[in-house]
Amino acid sequence: MIRKKSRREESLDHAELARLLPAPGDPHLSLDRHLLLEEHLMNEIQHTAPAPAPSRRPARRLLLIGVPVTAAALAGAFAFTALTGSGGSGPAAATPPPVEAPVVRIEPGSTAQLASTVEHIAAAASARKTPEPGPGQYIYIKSMVSFLCVLHTDADESKTLVQPLHIREVWNSPDGKQGWLDEPGYKPKGGITLDSDVESSLNGPSYYYLKTLPTDPDALLKKIYEETKGQGNSPDQEAFTTVGSLLREQLAPAKLNAALYRAAAKIPGVVVVDHAKDAAGREGIALARVDQQSGDRTEWIFDRKTYAYLGSRGVQVKQVDDVKPGTVLESTAVLERAVVDAQKQRPGAQGTDA
Template sequence: MIRKKPRHKESLDHAELARLLPAPGDPHLSLDRHLLLEEHLMNEIRPTATAPAPLFAPSRRPARRLLLIGVPVTAAALAGVFAFTAMTSSGGVDPAAATPPPVAAPVVRIEPGSTAQLAATVEHIAAAASADTSPEPGPGQYIYIKSEVSYLTVSHTDTDDSKAMVQPLHIREVWNSPDGKQGWLDEPGYQPKGGSTLDTDVKPSLGGASYDYLKALPTDPGALLKKIYEETKDQGNSPDQEAFATVGDLLNEELVPAKLSAALYRAAAKIPGVMVVDHAQDAAGREGIALAHVDQKGGDRTEWIFDPKTYAYLGSRAVQVEQADGIQPGTVLNRTAVLERTVVDAQKQRPGARGTRA
């Protein structure tokens, strides 16, 4: 916010000026917020040696938290951010793929959470995961995941500290090879027209998994949880929150082998603070039951949402439950809904129509 200094007919010395003006705010970001912002920026920058690269490049999965963390902005500046992203992502302005302006985040009633039915609920979910019959991808095939998503863009504006802005709900499609080395992302309005490559030479890990990597993980819940904590201990958040968030990343945009999927849920149930929320809604408006965990630093609760009858995974959402960073309780920071998850024979091919490409 720009503060207008009062006009005086007579000049003021430094001491008098300091007395009249309000004390300056502390611009320092907490370590957690700084690391989250740094993580997002590093995920978004993709260097290349052969051609000028767009400043913002697609990540294999979206950032977990804010794109602009706790930064008050004017409406004009916010519009500039989105226009700049659209231009640098595509190399120019493409009216057909222009980034939609953000909208006010929805606000919901905060449902209470409980551990009373945690063990029973997790067993139902694990049993459903064990019975999953999704095909195993073979050489040359791709894992296709279609989702409806919305993510937080800024926590508040200079005109309303309580008004969080989010992306409008939109479709996001991802193709990944079983080894994780080749991939494609199509997210109109948020990527260049036609999509962006997700090809990488980075060694797979829990933070950037592949189907082949997941197949080699232990299916004993205790051993699996130990590995999750070991790989995520230096991520900048609390160990429990980081472990829960890492498992959640796998649920949204990976195809997880059935036995490992069941083990992940049983491992997650061992994380301190995990609870059951009886009523939650994914990005597609589907009602379900959720496994949830509150980020004690950010004050938001991540919810994994499951069908209340079949216990199949539906999607996720993050709801602010404690006021923090100017965000009011009940604000929905992000929403996802997995609409399709299957195996196709080629990159950019969509299921249901042989040979159809993005």
């Protein structure tokens, strides 16, 4: 007996499927919704990266908000970002509303004292005792930070908004496989894990990786250019940014620190700025370079007497995207750098978790 196939058992062609299925909708998102989703997506990308912080300074991302935008609405937008893009499993605290970026007088940079300043900084780095983290220990960095949030613009004026100054603490194992980040108001309560199986590199270096880098400045700079080729706005700017990322939330061997400073001095466009302040208000001397595309100058700030690294600052030096010259786009200050015996443990509290 030959069984005749029913219509249900026969395959449907595309035309028939089109007749059976309802017509697709035409969803439309408002501009504000598009902007929120874009910001959320960028946060998700950052949180899935293996490095604990933007290991290199992110490209300028200005969120253009048209009038009318109330302070409450703006705070709500950032609370949405914090709740949906926190990257952790715990509840996120409400993100503090952004504040207007400070504006400072732009001090011109100079190459006149570059060689001697870098030698002072490098010599101090070589002589400074650096703790050696062992298996089971963690590198602890405590910083005060503020980063760019949005550009609020209308027909009459524009305002650059930044995060309020706040504390950020990072713990990383020497091999870079385990870590923890606590940044109240910007991460879930208690912090988030930084555990990663990604191999260390210049984009996300571990202490053990840093120990493999050459301490000859020329060889080190050559490696940096080779491994960052095609990244950033220009090879020189990317090389400078990469060196800066190794200074912010990492512990490097003394000889490598000295080599990094000497290598940075060989990058075209690097200058000395006599007066600069970190996020904690400490004044020092800075090595700096202007990003010709975005118009802002990144400054690495050092203590004027001890030449110890204090922090960094990003200052707009030429008007781009309605950001006024002198606007401080970001500011950091390293408050403590140490080796501790356990994750979430703070120096001076050995045996107790944070």
